[in-house]
Amino acid sequence: MTAEVSLARGRASALSSLLWKAVKLLTTVAVTIIGLLLVTFLISHVIAVDPVLAVVGDRASQSTYDKMFLEMGLDKPLWQQFWVYLEKVLSGNFGNSFLTKKPVIDDLARAFPATLELATVGILIGTLAGVPLGILSAVKAGKLPDQIVRVLGLVGYSAPIFWLGLLGLLVFYAKLGWVAGPGRIDIAYEYSISPATGLLLLDSAMQGQWEAFGNAFSHIILPATLLGYYSMAYISRMTRSFMLAELAQEYVTTARVKGVPEWRIIWVHALRNAAVPLVTVVALSYAGLLEGSVLTETIFAWPGLGMYLTNSLQVADMNAVLGGTLLIGVIFVGLNLLSDLLYVLLDPRVRRRA
Amino acid sequence: MISREWLLTDQPGSRRQARYGQAFRTWLSLRSNRLAMVGFWIIAALIGIAIFAPWIAPYDPVVGGDLRLDRLIGPSWDHLMGTDDQARDIFSRVVYGARLTLLVVALVAVIATPIGLAVGTTAGYFGGWVDVVLMRITDIFLAFPRLILALAFASALGPGIENAIIAIAITSWPPYARLARAETLTIRETDYINAIRLQGASSPRIIWGHVVPLCLSSVIVRVTLDMAGIILTAAGLGFLGLGAQPPQPEWGAMIAAGRRFIIDFWWVATMPGIAIFIVSLGFNLLGDGLRDALDPKGRK
Numbered sequence: 329m330t331a332e333v334s335l336a337r338g339r340a341s342a343l344s345s346l347l348w349k350a351v352k353l354l355t356t357v358a359v360t361i362i363g364l365l366l367v368t369f370l371i372s373h374v375i376a377v378d379p380v381l382a383v384v385g386d387r388a389s390q391s392t393y394d395k396m397f398l399e400m401g402l403d404k405p406l407w408q409q410f411w412v413y414l415e416k417v418l419s420g421n422f423g424n425s426f427l428t429k430k431p432v433i434d435d436l437a438r439a440f441p442a443t444l445e446l447a448t449v450g451i452l453i454g455t456l457a458g459v460p461l462g463i464l465s466a467v468k469a470g471k472l473p474d475q476i477v478r479v480l481g482l483v484g485y486s487a488p489i490f491w492l493g494l495l496g497l498l499v500f501y502a503k504l505g506w507v508a509g510p511g512r513i514d515i516a517y518e519y520s521i522s523p524a525t526g527l528l529l530l531d532s533a534m535q536g537q538w539e540a541f542g543n544a545f546s547h548i549i550l551p552a553t554l555l556g557y558y559s560m561a562y563i564s565r566m567t568r569s570f571m572l573a574e575l576a577q578e579y580v581t582t583a584r585v586k587g588v589p590e591w592r593i594i595w596v597h598a599l600r601n602a603a604v605p606l607v608t609v610v611a612l613s614y615a616g617l618l619e620g621s622v623l624t625e626t627i628f629a630w631p632g633l634g635m636y637l638t639n640s641l642q643v644a645d646m647n648a649v650l651g652g653t654l655l656i657g658v659i660f661v662g663l664n665l666l667s668d669l670l671y672v673l674l675d676p677r678v679r680r681r682a
Numbered sequence: 683m684i685s686r687e688w689l690l691t692d693q694p695g696s697r698r699q700a701r702y703g704q705a706f707r708t709w710l711s712l713r714s715n716r717l718a719m720v721g722f723w724i725i726a727a728l729i730g731i732a733i734f735a736p737w738i739a740p741y742d743p744v745v746g747g748d749l750r751l752d753r754l755i756g757p758s759w760d761h762l763m764g765t766d767d768q769a770r771d772i773f774s775r776v777v778y779g780a781r782l783t784l785l786v787v788a789l790v791a792v793i794a795t796p797i798g799l800a801v802g803t804t805a806g807y808f809g810g811w812v813d814v815v816l817m818r819i820t821d822i823f824l825a826f827p828r829l830i831l832a833l834a835f836a837s838a839l840g841p842g843i844e845n846a847i848i849a850i851a852i853t854s855w856p857p858y859a860r861l862a863r864a865e866t867l868t869i870r871e872t873d874y875i876n877a878i879r880l881q882g883a884s885s886p887r888i889i890w891g892h893v894v895p896l897c898l899s900s901v902i903v904r905v906t907l908d909m910a911g912i913i914l915t916a917a918g919l920g921f922l923g924l925g926a927q928p929p930q931p932e933w934g935a936m937i938a939a940g941r942r943f944i945i946d947f948w949w950v951a952t953m954p955g956i957a958i959f960i961v962s963l964g965f966n967l968l969g970d971g972l973r974d975a976l977d978p979k980g981r982k
Binding site: 359363368623641660661 | 818
């Protein structure tokens with residue numbers, strides 16, 4: 329009886345502490361997002377050489393300029409301007425794009441699936457290659473395979489991604505013809521797939537259009553491999569250090585003494601423990617791919633967020649640039665949050681403490 | 683007077699001797715690391731090339747040759763890396779580009795390191811709400827991917843190498859602040875800091891004179907490790923047209939210029955890329971080596 333009561337009380341307090349944690353976490357996220365808004369606000373309203381010019385263009389007449397100046401509320405005090413900006417952005421109004429003449433939010437919604445698809449295939453490649461390579465180099469620490477993986481990683485850390493992309497296009501598209509060139513899909517297939525998720529690979533597979541699927545695949549494979557390579561460099565490095573830490577633990581010695589086969593120790597015992605921090609690493613490099621995608625998309629004419637951003641940059645279209653920056657920042661925060669939550673879900677030690 | 687024995691003595695007679703001795707030990711440990719030395723020599727070569735650019739480069743980096751005869755020539759003995767569409771010698775441009783690259787790296791380090799140190803040590807030393815506010819600001823800056831934030835800043839400031847440097851510096855300091863704060867937290871409660879405090883030293887004096895010097899070495903290692911990233915970000919901005927403006931021989935911008943005819947004239951975009959790759963590899967190797975040499979804990 330008493331045991332039951334104390335158990336129930338324990339559960340209740342665990343629940344309330346979990347709730348408290350959630351509230352704290354949400355506050356942090358909210359503060360960070362307001363901070364992101366403040367930064368983009370400062371960039372557009374304070375740092376920008378002439379925010380009005382950025383909107384109306386340099387060929388606008390003086391009266392248009394003055395009208396816009398008042399319309400943008402630039403005569404009001406800064407905090408009022410920020411308030412107006414907050415209200416606008418939180419209701420999904422990022423203004424119109426100077427380049428496409430459409431609301432920035434619509435442009436972003438159209439560009440996002442392309443980036444999502446590219447980054448997802450990229451992270452799949454990066455994880456599937458990076459984790460085994462990291463394990464290999466931890467098991468063979470200091471030997472030749474370890475050195476090779478290390479050099480592969482160093483090249484990934486040191487080479488400019490846009491340059492590798494250009495060389496990749498030159499070799500695999502222009503010279504060897506193994507993959508399709510820039511763009512997401514050939515024009516011939518462009519309108520045959522009815523958009524459902526916006527992810528071409530998924531849409532074409534669901535509609536059974538295997539030819540279009542193959543075409544989309546040969547378009548995505550090179551940029552995705554490139555992005556995957558960069559995340560592989562990071563993932564393999566982290567896998568190596570997590571695995572080294574696990575393999576030095578006493579439970580590994582115990583397992584060895586018991587006669588557990590080495591592959592089982594590595595792939596089952598050690599990897600399961602290393603997997604928890606690895607999830608965080610994968611989530612973080614998924615966010616990092618968003619950054620890599622800006623330059624990669626430019627090279628491969630991939631119609632995603634990155635290309636939208638760079639195209640808008642060329643014409644100093646600040647609404648579009650800041651909308652894109654903000655979206656990427658929010659996704660970044662979201663992925664960080666997700667990795668924290670996954671950590672709690674996957675690690676029983678953290679879960680119990682929570 | 684400066685001999686090996688003097689440097690490696692167990693009982694240094696002066697602060698200066700102790701300091702030099704420490705630096706010499708770091709150097710010895712660095713020198714035994716072959717990869718780190720490769721990195722060291724790459725950076726040394728970069729600095730040498732930047733200083734002696736006018737004597738090394740056979741042609742003018744900005745004014746090209748005869749547009750009818752010298753355009754887009756492949757690599758040869760006359761033009762080691764070929765010529766570009768303006769009939770300029772690419773090798774000479776790459777050599778002069780070393781100056782711009784060094785300028786960017788040095789200025790970003792000079793701007794970002796003090797900001798990071800100031801924010802981090804202040805937050806760590808005072809704690810409480812100062813800490814909360816400063817670290818929240820740091821987190822907000824960390825919440826943007828670096829290149830994207832730099833892009834937004836650079837596009838607001840307008841294109842140009844100075845603005846690119848400012849944009850990269852603004853986006854580089856948060857990790858240094860985090861690091862400096864963590865170091866400060868371990869230093870804050872030590873006896874000698876308490877002793878100075880009891881003597882009546884002011885907070886700025888304690889932070890500047892006693893906390894910052896102790897944080898400096900780990901922050902410097904971190905900055906060295908970051909330099910490759912700074913170079914890549916600068917090249918990325920240059921590639922997108924936001925960094926150095928033509929006809930300045932900036933490596934990223936040179937790749938962008940060669941992009942249009944990569945299929946027929948591969949060398950125009952390839953050569954500057956090799957330069958970026960080698961230099962950032964050098965900084966990565968040197969940074970790794972410095973970390974191992976200065977942080978015995980991380981060594982296995």
